[in-house]
Amino acid sequence: MSEQSDTGRRPRTPRNTLSADLILDTALRLLDERGLDAFSMRALAEELGVGTMALYTYFRSKEELFCAARDRVFGRYAPPPRTGGPWHRQLREACLGLYQLFTGRPSVLQLLAEQHRAERPAEQGPAVGAVATMEHMLGLLRGAGIGREEAARAQTALVQYTVGAALRAGRTRCTDAEQRRRFQARLESLSAEDFPLIVDLAPELAAAQESTTQYAFGLDLILAGLRTAGSWEAAGRDDGAPPAQSD
Amino acid sequence: MSEQSDTGRRPRTPRNTLSADLILDTALRLLDERGLDAFSMRALAEELGVGTMALYTYFRSKEELFCAARDRVFGRYAPPPRTGGPWHRQLREACLGLYQLFTGRPSVLQLLAEQHRAERPAEQGPAVGAVATMEHMLGLLRGAGIGREEAARAQTALVQYTVGAALRAGRTRCTDAEQRRRFQARLESLSAEDFPLIVDLAPELAAAQESTTQYAFGLDLILAGLRTAGSWEAAGRDDGAPPAQSD
DNA sequence: GGCCCTACCGTACGCTGTACGTTAGAGACG
């Protein structure tokens, strides 16, 4: 037969069937379906029906591809519609929107985690698409009469907390309930003498591992703190929230 | 000496020179010195002057070794001495201690990141050594009159924020100032029409990337929120911090 | 002395990312 069926010599893809967008969409789909561990340039190429090295025509490396994938998702992010209402409520909505962007698709979470693991952050910009949300948050904070530096720090803290919570949420994907049961069991197996509270509160602690409610809880704590701080200039109580002068 | 220099055939290590502790200490040193990317079972074995597979006598896999390394560090963690004072100040000290544990050694941060990246968290327990700090935190919260569920959630939020901040801090290691300068430059290169506040606050936002001060700022926000929430039972204002009843 | 147990080790397999050089097909031009 004319078919040289020797070990998968492929029939050479036509000429312009590939594109950066097609590659990125397929990569994101692969990440969603099979997870980061199952992802590889070879697997991606096979999914596209293409030789592995064809990918390197469009991206110089796997890391560059990941950055582009992340920017693609973030770039398409549409923040939730402005609801009006007090500034802290709007801030809450904005943060929840970000959180859901991060946790909505497994692939996004995995790209985030990978980015955090990277030794050298390279040139990867700051999540270009979500910048509008950053701007919105800063506007709300400044509008509430919060000073320049404090607004910047508060915005950073909110993003930091959101990313951290999203990463943590990613660890307990799939088998939510099962995972939490085992967590509880492990807490309860601790010495009740040395750690009476942990053992006693094990059910509550396990329940707090659930993601969205717990995220909202911490978020509301931060927002309440922001409201309390009130007059930022006149800060300096002996036991309140001093201007953070540790080393 | 009698070196058979033919391509590294080694002279067989005596019999009981290896031990789990020695392996873990060497692994942590390697991680501190050369980073996660340069770490491999082969490199670790070579550092020990030992065949690669000797490591598998003590650990079933690389992941198990990492978990043991993490537990070793956490297990040796001594929380800062109890200072007395109001509960929220003590809570602050406890969290700062945890944060410094996480950020103090590069290796710890890298193990944390790796753990967060893992697809299947396997059997890795909850950072066994730092459990005493968890207990301490819960005691402070409960002592402040905070309810069971809220205490558990607050404790989880504090740990979550701390880990998230530590991970973020890890990204800007080594070249701190340089990294922040580039971050600021990238912010300033955005369209001043679309993102006036970001461009305006670029210096402050870049400064907020610095780790410890920024961590303390967010921590104080959370603690202030905890103090404000006050009587937890009587919560239910229209715009305050409702008991987080999303999804 | 002889034996066993096991800590240590060498080899090998399948996987990874990607450097490098090759090839074929589309478009431009005579």
Place this chain on the structure above:
DNA sequence: CGTCTCTAACGTACAGCGTACGGTAGGGCC
């Protein structure tokens, strides 16, 4: 139509990874 060029797509190769498997030698025991 023939030919030339440019480059998207490709195959091969390499160094390195984690680790399954089986071998080997040396310390402890009878």
